Amino acid sequence: MKRVLQLALLLIIFAIMAYPLVWMLTISLRTGDGLDFRYYREVWQAGPFDRYFLNSVVVVTIVLVANIIICSMAGYAFARYRIPGGRVLFFLVISMIMLPKQVILVPLYILMQKFGLIDTYAALTLPFAADPFNIFLIRQFLVSIPPDCEEAARLEGAGELTVLFRVVMPMLKPALAVVAIHTSLINWNSFLFPFILTNTTSMRTLPVGLAMLSQGAHSIDWGHLMAGAVIASLPVIVAFLVFQRQIISGLTSGMSK
Amino acid sequence: MLTNNAAGRGTSRLSPILTLLLPWALVYAVFFLFPFVFSFVLAFLKYNPLNVQNTTWVGLENFARLFQDERFVRALRNTLVFVVGTVPMTTAAALGLAVLLRGRVPGKSILKAGFFLPSIISMVVISLVFKLFYSPSGGLNNALSLIGLGGHGWLTDPATALGAIMIMDVWAAVGYYAIIFDAAFAGIPREMYEAAHLEGAGFKDTLRYVTIPMLRPVIAFVLVINTIRSFQIFIEVFVMTQGGPLGATDTLVLYLYEAAFRGLDYGYASAIAYVVFILSGIFSILVVRRFRPQFGSGGVA
Numbered sequence: 427m428k429r430v431l432q433l434a435l436l437l438i439i440f441a442i443m444a445y446p447l448v449w450m451l452t453i454s455l456r457t458g459d460g461l462d463f464r465y466y467r468e469v470w471q472a473g474p475f476d477r478y479f480l481n482s483v484v485v486v487t488i489v490l491v492a493n494i495i496i497c498s499m500a501g502y503a504f505a506r507y508r509i510p511g512g513r514v515l516f517f518l519v520i521s522m523i524m525l526p527k528q529v530i531l532v533p534l535y536i537l538m539q540k541f542g543l544i545d546t547y548a549a550l551t552l553p554f555a556a557d558p559f560n561i562f563l564i565r566q567f568l569v570s571i572p573p574d575c576e577e578a579a580r581l582e583g584a585g586e587l588t589v590l591f592r593v594v595m596p597m598l599k600p601a602l603a604v605v606a607i608h609t610s611l612i613n614w615n616s617f618l619f620p621f622i623l624t625n626t627t628s629m630r631t632l633p634v635g636l637a638m639l640s641q642g643a644h645s646i647d648w649g650h651l652m653a654g655a656v657i658a659s660l661p662v663i664v665a666f667l668v669f670q671r672q673i674i675s676g677l678t679s680g681m682s683k
Numbered sequence: 684m685l686t687n688n689a690a691g692r693g694t695s696r697l698s699p700i701l702t703l704l705l706p707w708a709l710v711y712a713v714f715f716l717f718p719f720v721f722s723f724v725l726a727f728l729k730y731n732p733l734n735v736q737n738t739t740w741v742g743l744e745n746f747a748r749l750f751q752d753e754r755f756v757r758a759l760r761n762t763l764v765f766v767v768g769t770v771p772m773t774t775a776a777a778l779g780l781a782v783l784l785r786g787r788v789p790g791k792s793i794l795k796a797g798f799f800l801p802s803i804i805s806m807v808v809i810s811l812v813f814k815l816f817y818s819p820s821g822g823l824n825n826a827l828s829l830i831g832l833g834g835h836g837w838l839t840d841p842a843t844a845l846g847a848i849m850i851m852d853v854w855a856a857v858g859y860y861a862i863i864f865d866a867a868f869a870g871i872p873r874e875m876y877e878a879a880h881l882e883g884a885g886f887k888d889t890l891r892y893v894t895i896p897m898l899r900p901v902i903a904f905v906l907v908i909n910t911i912r913s914f915q916i917f918i919e920v921f922v923m924t925q926g927g928p929l930g931a932t933d934t935l936v937l938y939l940y941e942a943a944f945r946g947l948d949y950g951y952a953s954a955i956a957y958v959v960f961i962l963s964g965i966f967s968i969l970v971v972r973r974f975r976p977q978f979g980s981g982g983v984a
Binding site: 432433435436439440442443444445446447449450453495496497499500502503507509515518519522524525526527528529530531532533534535536537539552553555556561586587590611614615617618622632633634636637640641648651652655658659662663666667670673674675 | 699700702703704706707710711713714715717718719721722725732780783784786788789792794795796797798799800801803804805806807808809811812813814815816822854858862866907908911914915917918921922936939940943944949952953956957959960963967
């Protein structure tokens with residue numbers, strides 16, 4: 427009896443969690459004459475969600491590659507070297523994770539304006555190229571494995587960057603998977619900074635373009651909006667269904683360390 | 684930390700350290716440290732981007748202005764209501780959900796996936812879906828009309844707007860924290876439960892004397908990150924209500940955004956930013972103090 431009650435409760439909660447998302451899907455598909463993809467076609471071309479989608483993909487790709495390289499380098503240095511003032515530096519890295527990012531919003535905007543970078547991919551990627559959480563994660567992961575392989579490579583005369591990219595990075599794969607998930611998700615969904623740092627339609631990312639679409643019209647056109655919302659979430663949902671186990675263990679691993 | 688000796692010592696090894704840290708240090712210095720310090724200085728300036736020549740040092744005036752500013756006080760109150768309301772609600776609901784997931788449940792991984800899904804979807808998407816959901820002809824009212832209620836504009840009534848957004852935020856976040864608690868449950872040694880069982884402890888006693896105490900560090904961690912996140916509430920109110928109706932959902936970061944980018948008062952906006960920063964810091968410290976692990980010192984936060 428208790429079992430049944432437990433399962434019933436779980437199912438009710440599951441339904442509550444799923445309902446708004448299913449509802450979003452039905453509104454986006456219901457155009458008046460049955461179910462079709464008209465809203466998707468229109469929002470994709472005129473939205474212009476094709477451009478937003480491209481921008482999101484470009485931004486996430488650049489930020490991801492930059493994070494993997496830069497954070498591996500820094501994480502490796504923090505894990506393996508006795509750095510003068512290293513503790514203080516590493517504390518700086520960690521404290522950044524917790525900081526409310528809005529504190530740097532206005533100065534970053536001024537800075538980007540001075541550099542003439544407003545409305546460029548540079549503005550959308552450079553400030554996010556070295557997420558401190560990733561450095562923390564890579565460093566913690568490296569500390570847990572002995573440096574034997576690296577020393578062997580070093581004895582054979584390999585330089586530090588060779589050691590890092592040829593020997594350490596392959597060992598880092600599990601940590602880098604978490605880095606990839608964390609970084610892609612955050613940047614795919616990011617709103618406030620991309621919103622402030624761009625000002626033309628052609629440079630908007632998906633969340634920003636979607637929010638703009640919802641505020642531009644006189645009367646809100648929910649069919650198109652929900653189609654846009656599905657376009658913005660679908661890649662995340664598909665990735666989640668494919669990599670579910672890795673994503674869940676990845677996003678909860680930050681706290682088990 | 685086990686430092687490997689060959690690489691770890693001597694100034695001759697300083698150059699690889701510099702090479703390895705340089706890219707990070709550049710990004711950190713230019714896009715974080717400088718803006719962070721600049722923001723602090725800005726909070727003491729009168730700085731209008733259209734009239735930069737007339738920038739003046741005004742000391743604590745921006746901060747003094749805050750507390751005579753009705754809109755700031757309202758935004759502060761709403762933000763505090765949001766934080767104090769949603770953080771314990773989300774944490775308690777997540778704990779409850781994680782407890783429900785204990786034991787052998789058929790289809791557990793599908794259930795977990797469903798609970799988790801909202802937390803990885805863009806808050807812009809969620810806010811839009813709920814804006815429609817809460818609208819007079821939206822899904823909530825449709826459901827309520829089945830029992831003879833409905834027709835309420837949940838977001839256009841000042842009495843319900845903030846509450847409606849808070850409930851949405853609990854909905855969006857609860858699965859994420861439930862999965863964190865679920866993972867933490869798995870880390871509690873089975874012997875503790877067996878011992879409690881032998882002592883004749885029931886479900887409630889086990890929860891109270893075994894589970895919760897063992898979870899203290901994780902609860903503290905969850906409370907801290909959720910508190911910091913909640914102080915930053917912006918997308919929800921920006922997309923759903925623009926702070927309305929009648930300022931009922933005005934928040935600190937929304938005001939920060941408008942002071943900076945509509946009012947062009949960069950100094951004042953920076954003062955607001957520092958209030959957000961300091962408040963979330965103070966709340967985090969209070970939470971950590973309250974939930975400090977009682978044995979061992981392996982604090983997470």
